[in-house]
Amino acid sequence: MTSTLANTPEPSRLFEPARVGGLLLPNRLVMAPMTRTRAAADGVPQPIMATYYAQRASAGLIIAEAATPNAVGRTYPNIPAIHEDAHVAGWRGVTDAVRAAGGRMFLQLQHGGRVGHPDTSGLTPLAPSPIALPDTIFTSRGHQPAVVPREMTAAEIDSTVNDFAAAARKAIDAGFDGVEVHSANGYLLHQFLARATNRRTDAYGGSVEGRIRFTVDVVRAVADAVGPDRVGLRVSPGVTVNGIEEGDTDRIYPELVGALADSGLAYLHVVFAEPDQPLFRVIREAWPSTLIANPKLPWPGPMPADGGRREGERLLEAGADLISLGRAFLANPDLVERLSVGAPLNPLRDKHLMYTGGEEGYLDYPVLAVADDAA
Secondary structure, three states: OEOOOOOOOOOOHHHOOEEEOOEEEOOOEEEOOOOOOOOOOOOOOOHHHHHHHHHOOOOOEEEEEEEEOOOOOOOOOOOOEOOOHHHHHHHHHHHHHHHHOOOOEEEEEOOOOOOOOHHHHOOOOEEOOOOOOOOEEEEOOEEEEOOOOEEOOHHHHHHHHHHHHHHHHHHHHOOOOEEEEEEOOOOHHHHHHOOOOOOOOOOOOOOHHHHOHHHHHHHHHHHHHHOHHHEEEEEOOOOOHHHOOOOOHHHHHHHHHHHHOOOOOOEEEEEEEOOOOHHHHHHHHHOOOEEEEEEOOOOOOOOOOOOOHHHHHHHHHOOOOEEEEOHHHHHOOOHHHHHHHOOOOOOOOOHHHHOOOOOOOOOOOOOEOOOOOOO
8 A cells, every 4th residue: 555645735626525416526526437348248237346436436426437328329348238127236236335435426328329339239330320430349359340330210319319318217216316428539429419420411410500419309308307407418529539520629519518508417528628728718608507627638648647636727727617537546546535635646557457357457456555543
């Protein structure tokens, strides 16, 4: 175990209480959702996941890793799901453990769209348009060429919206405090937003108004299902992961934020945010409730020595309310304490351990030594 440093850092707003929807958070540090592929083959969360999340319950809020709202939305092997009763029971073990440790938890809902493969789901992926992922995709048989997805029909769009709403209800049944709709990082909702992956000519394509419609419909359906104060939305303006090319980023996000500004959502979560970026300032001015900002940190490359604290504080100064961190929470179960007392952070070990299964690189990061009162 690691001892704390003698020089405690200056007070920071990161450690002040905050509110998200109906939740009072003890601090402003959010554990970002990170896929870890520790679920069973059928998407049922396993006991190892309960231990992992409970270890990190001191976060102001945990946003649990992406769970799929239906079978065709599955992206990779051993990711969790939330569309069957067995998934609810598995997640209940996780939320019970986190709550017993004093934590609060949302579940991210993610449909992969074209980021999927028949080897994983047994189904041909669905997407706004029949445009394949430009990269290979990891499956149970290793990396395989991506397949051309099938363009969603109007009926399939409607049923997918309903699947998100049903998944949100199941998440609440599983003990989550709320859900985050994933419209970022190149997955289905982001594919609808982006001009290069959405070539539709119906009401869900063409203009910016058409391309944001699917995300708006999903968010509103989820909010109707569980209450808007239990719903967040994640976006990643300008991010090109998974072959995404938005084409008109500076138009998409003001339109999307404007369309949902009156919806009463718990929060908006902006990925790879930069405090000096004009679009970030536009979004902050337009969004009326809590804004979670995820700092843009070097990747690939080593995690910053402070885990992103300095960039997080800059984002708070620029108007963010909460700061989400990923790798720092992955490697430091007690990240909040380490940052508050100025202790060194555990370095992130081999990044491939993120996805290999088992306890190594998952449950075995050390926590700070507890001072012996008798010493």
